Amino acid sequence: MNEKQATHHATPRSADRLLAILEMLAEDERGCTLAALSKRMGTPKSSVLNLMRALTQAGYVDHVEGVYRLGGRAFRLASAIVARRRFPEAALPILRRLAETTSETAMICEMAPGGDEFVYIAKAESTQALRFAATVGDRRPLYATAGGLVLLAYLPKRFVDDYLSRTTFSKLTPYTKTKRADIETMLQEVRERGYALTTAGSTLGLTGIAAPIFGTGGLVGGVVLGIPTERYQLHSQELIAETCAAARDISEVLGQISQTQSV
Template identity: 25%
Template sequence: MSETSYPVRSVATTFRIVEALDEVGEAGITELSERTGVSNGSVHKHLNTLRSLGYVRKEGTRYSLSLRFLGLGNRVRERREVVRAARPAVESLASTAGAVTNLQVAEHGYGVYAYRATRGETDGNAPLPVVGERVPLHTTAGGKAILSRMDRAEVEEIVDTVGLPTRTDKTIDSRDELERELRSIRDRGLAFERGEHRPSVQCVAAPIAASDRPVGAISVSGSVDRMSGKKLEEDLAGLVVSAANEIELNLFRE
């Protein structure tokens, strides 16, 4: 979408600068201008405004985002009913599996990692997106699990908007392939990820529904070396389905 598509262009410019700072960590005015295509003077004005509001820090000539965003994100997350309902199950599954367990939700056609618990030995060979990061739904087990509970029109709308961007040579890149994969997930109630988002990561996920609508997915992730075969397809798969059922019961109680 071009900047002229936004009703308030100055707001779009502000968030282009914020997102650029998020990508690089810290930067000077000229670097941000080159990254965003916004003039030096305009970048400087937006940064000063963000700084006066407490959203940007400045050290010397370098700018970075402040921790005020952390407070906003945490409060937004805690207001999501599915996060509150899922937290105990996510923590319990991580302890039982001795692995990284994630809650993923869909927002604006993307999957967002909303909550994570880690137990046992951390797997440095299987780097995962950070909590709060959004990813194309078709690239992850959790995202595919969510898509599997949507009707065809919803899936088509997401694909029309987001596309089917590839992350690895194993990423699903056609509508027909995606439809076949979603049918398989519906049949077994489980989604698997085998190097589709990160080459070294494998994952199993189950959808979470409320009133027959997808509200998220719970997954267990790890490296190819530590998570494959029977462990992935049977042992962890059963645990993930049980955890998803527990979360749905918690949602019903709320």
């Protein structure tokens, strides 16, 4: 049975058993034999053996000399969860540095529940009188913003295709792109250059730059820099470079947290 087959045939009861096995192995550094797992679960050995085979083939469990222990994939999952819980707090020093270096408002965004918008989850504000005005908790559409485009560009293709198929694209400004083909072109450009850039896509007079943040489990969120367009035009390359560097630095921090938790 391969991992796909194991997932296909899983039932709520077998899923509970799989989680119970992982919890037992996490509690015992020496590992457990099949007989010990069967006894503790009150489940026949034959049933437990099928579950162990699936977990072993998927890399969540190692089986050496009759003893089962947590495998590398289980530790990577645990590390990703720990790093995710430390996000965005661990990123705040880098976000503040970005805001200070550029004198612009810097934000961190992630997908909002529902999958149609993103939400700002952290902010370091510009001290300039004319600045990007946004608040932690604000939601924005994916298709018309730099933050949304950078998330869409790195999300699974199946999700993106579904989003593009079911979403009604409204003109938020005269410059908002509302044709699916145009949005797909923008997403491809984001993947090629590594950042998203929009001018007046959702707000007149505003340019947004966004770069992706990755953790050990893949895309985590994005760094967004909001700039009045006149100021952006004066320092465009520097602002893009600083935003991308901040996103890379945050991704590195999240990776370091995961590695520390894995040791």
